Amino acid sequence: MLRNTKEDYGWVAIVLHWVLALLIIGLFAMGIWMRSLGYYDTWYNRAPDLHKSLGLLTFLLLVLRYLWRMGNEMPQPSLKLSNWEKTSSRIAHTWLYLLTLIVILSGYLISTADDKSVSFFGVFSLPAAFSAIEKQEDIAGEIHEIVAWVMMGLVLLHTLASLKHHFVDKDVTLVRMLGLRKKN
Amino acid sequence: MNVNRLIGFLMLFVVAMSSPIFAADYVVDSKGMHASINFRIKHLGYSWLTGRFNHIEGTFSYDENNVEATKISIEIDPASIDSNHAERDKHLRDSDFLHVKKYPDARFVSTRVESTGAGTATLYGDLTLHGITREIQIQVTAVGGGPDPWGGYRQGFTGTTKILLKDFGIDFDLGPASTEVEFDLNIEGIRKG
Numbered sequence: 001m002l003r004n005t006k007e008d009y010g011w012v013a014i015v016l017h018w019v020l021a022l023l024i025i026g027l028f029a030m031g032i033w034m035r036s037l038g039y040y041d042t043w044y045n046r047a048p049d050l051h052k053s054l055g056l057l058t059f060l061l062l063v064l065r066y067l068w069r070m071g072n073e074m075p076q077p078s079l080k081l082s083n084w085e086k087t088s089s090r091i092a093h094t095w096l097y098l099l100t101l102i103v104i105l106s107g108y109l110i111s112t113a114d115d116k117s118v119s120f121f122g123v124f125s126l127p128a129a130f131s132a133i134e135k136q137e138d139i140a141g142e143i144h145e146i147v148a149w150v151m152m153g154l155v156l157l158h159t160l161a162s163l164k165h166h167f168v169d170k171d172v173t174l175v176r177m178l179g180l181r182k183k184n
Numbered sequence: 185m186n187v188n189r190l191i192g193f194l195m196l197f198v199v200a201m202s203s204p205i206f207a208a209d210y211v212v213d214s215k216g217m218h219a220s221i222n223f224r225i226k227h228l229g230y231s232w233l234t235g236r237f238n239h240i241e242g243t244f245s246y247d248e249n250n251v252e253a254t255k256i257s258i259e260i261d262p263a264s265i266d267s268n269h270a271e272r273d274k275h276l277r278d279s280d281f282l283h284v285k286k287y288p289d290a291r292f293v294s295t296r297v298e299s300t301g302a303g304t305a306t307l308y309g310d311l312t313l314h315g316i317t318r319e320i321q322i323q324v325t326a327v328g329g330g331p332d333p334w335g336g337y338r339q340g341f342t343g344t345t346k347i348l349l350k351d352f353g354i355d356f357d358l359g360p361a362s363t364e365v366e367f368d369l370n371i372e373g374i375r376k377g
Contacts, residue, residue, distance in 0.1 A: 039358050048271075111271035135263070137270040138277065 004072040016065040023058045053121045078171040099151040109140035207247035212374025218372035223358030229361025254297045260290040280356040287315040314352045340372035
């Protein structure tokens, strides 16, 4: 099944979730690693270029995921959840989207602070949209770093919550995102 | 000959007013930006990378008849470093290089001047950069001076100097050809009062 049902995620939603998870966590690790590179390291210029291309890819997939979500049913949350759990889960999921967008946007504003464009794997270049703030690269850089850490905190919370569903509540929340729910 | 004496006196007065016989104080023309601190550093040993500090202010006192009494102090905003590449400038302001959050001030204060010929001198002074103060020497040439078209009086100089990055505690490895930074300085002052 490609599309979601009331009980299950379709394969498109599942693949988008895990590819984005890999990209978001991978880009965070890459950001830390590439800043530690020496000037003569082979990856000194290559890593930031790849980081930017993957960041743009993340943006495209995030938009795609949101559109897919809008055009699909959403599997119902576990019936065992209390109201505050449902509310906080909804808020957390919204912020996973928003923080990812903020990190991508601030990264874009660093690279384009002097009107330079950002290359997407050399296929096309995204031009600068906005480069009017004094020391834009510094301000955007602070936001990029701090929000990325907050985002990772939220990713940790999201992960712990999914494990709680699986091991404590013993419900299908995690397995259905893995596409492993047994159908009776 | 009272009239002649009066004319002679007036002539002397005009000369005295238009050329500074005594040391005069000048403000570096930061407003009109007729001053610049430009730097260059070798890139890999294959070319020169140039840039400048955009925000500088300063004052000097100068008497062309007593050059060795010259005094100058310049305040440099290290965060205003500009190499025409935002990502590089961000890196240069970071802790790998100038660490401007921790060391927001940089300045040069002269200590003494040695005349080295007509219109040239060696300027000694303390450069504070990256929280470290060291004596440097600047080779200075007087470019010119005189009245400007707007009622002021100006004096201008050019200078060159170089520093080793490690002398100022900047140890990010840019390669063996890139340990030294050269500076080209242009300073124009407007006489006070």
